[in-house]
Amino acid sequence: MTISVERTKTPKQKPGTDQLVFGKVFSDHMFICDYSPDKGWHNARIVPYQNLSIDPSTMTLHYAQSIFEGLKAYKTKDGHVNLFRPRENIKRLNASCRRLCIPTVDEEFALTAIKKLVDVDRDWIPEGDGTSLYIRPFIFATEPHIGVRPSTTYSFVIITGPVGAYYKEGINPVKIYVEPNYVRAVRGGLGEIKASANYAASLKAQVEANEKGYTQVLWLDGVEKKYIEEVGTMNVFFIIGDEIVTPELSGSILPGITRKSCIELLRHWGYNMNERRISIQEVYEAHEKGLLKEVFGTGTAAVISPVGELCWNGNVITINNGKTGPISQRLYDTLTGIQYGKLPDEFGWIEKV
């Protein structure tokens, strides 16, 4: 399928590198492609960024049949543009499609669409430490119909926008609230895919944690409310003695691409890296014994987000004196080094635009 390109006649003013915030400013163009049962995916086009016109009965507004992905394009010192493991995002996009009864997209086609859009808006990729072009592919139901069943028509859209360094002063530990009541997802539900629905379920806990002075919540499993699942919108790792642990993918945990990359790096470096069930009780007991060395979240937005404090049922513990630990720092430096082309791409993770 060819992708037509209609360039904007009224380019927008780009924000300065010091004015970049996450998710508010979008580039000049967007990709859009439609699905209908008779034509399949068709009419792939890059057009000026513009509003969508949707019927008020459009199914996604009523039944949240929508999924998304998030990845970034990085400008290297020598002027190249890097994507980090974009095929993993596209594979996960299709896993999300299958779970929500949405037709999948061809992987090579989706990769071409991402690259072509990034190329058209190449000038929007900011230059500066930690800055990047955030890329948001998403697919949503478009049929005007309010009976509950999968839609027959969809749109696959990609928008992009320049984003700043997640932490202006370098990586900085955050305070995390262990959520005792609300549940994000349970096995058998949508937790292991990137469904819009999961994020709706996370809002109230997030707001209440913020009100208590915490940045994000740590989610426990929906069945026993004992086992650790994720931190906010990130996966989470614990360094206990000489073991590094992250919760195994149990059916309700998002299989993060930064998570996967950290596991691969840590194993490559020879660490005792295990994916297994881990309870919040075990984490607190490890802290009690002086064995809890580092805790960190992993995700596309912040890459590595060290955790400096946990609060569980009123019990507050401080991790690594509230400072970024050496393994968190090494992972951050290595991943961002590869992303920005400062380090060699030993694992074949970079796709050039």
Place this chain on the structure above:
Amino acid sequence: MTISVERTKTPKQKPGTDQLVFGKVFSDHMFICDYSPDKGWHNARIVPYQNLSIDPSTMTLHYAQSIFEGLKAYKTKDGHVNLFRPRENIKRLNASCRRLCIPTVDEEFALTAIKKLVDVDRDWIPEGDGTSLYIRPFIFATEPHIGVRPSTTYSFVIITGPVGAYYKEGINPVKIYVEPNYVRAVRGGLGEIKASANYAASLKAQVEANEKGYTQVLWLDGVEKKYIEEVGTMNVFFIIGDEIVTPELSGSILPGITRKSCIELLRHWGYNMNERRISIQEVYEAHEKGLLKEVFGTGTAAVISPVGELCWNGNVITINNGKTGPISQRLYDTLTGIQYGKLPDEFGWIEKV
């Protein structure tokens, strides 16, 4: 807040009473009202039914921060228009708002909006047994922003459309598949509110049940996968010996208004009506002993939907010889009788437009 009215200059052709289907045809007008932090809910207006123009980064497309309600307007033989317990829908709408961090709406204002819209499109209310005007109020996040947090702006929209009798030949038992793997909701999640997200989570199980020849699924609890929660998009009742049981509201079950009305009617009639935990095992054991007399779903769309067959892990049981039971029939006749003004409104459930 006043509601302005702009009438359409190009009224649409109304479908014939025999051509009515659910959720495909919408009336000439819609209600819309906006929310912003500085103005609160404002600019309430009834306008010709029209597409919405939304930014592709509109938060609801990405994070499913949207909720809805469903109710009906019925035309009586003497030409009145009845709503059935609309205040209950508005109360639940606000409960949904609170859980999803959406600003609530004033109850009286929302009722006025519903009545005014129905009045403007009064000619769209079909006349004929079992037909009605379906009313769909919904609220969704409108801020163009792709960071995960509650939106700062929203739209409250109401659309309506004429719908036919749910069962053309009167009420008719359906076949239900007891879902062993997928989970709709778990306590601590969104199951007890009418979040769009819950419906996304239901699609795949529904499709797979349909492929096996079943109309809907029966959801078990997300923790133990033992206890009965809902049937598809309805609540469910079991008549076992001289007891009538419906699952108690456990935090993951939608508090249906038809459910509540059935409980009130059955108690008024002197039945031993209990809201309690009930396992699928208990239902099958009751059937084994010859005590399972009737099973039926309750909801706005079908009012009462008798269940003629259940399939649980390959074990198929037939209920009441696959026929509508006397209590299901009595509830259906009474509720529709009240809705269409054929029976006196003893409980004050009718709100006239």
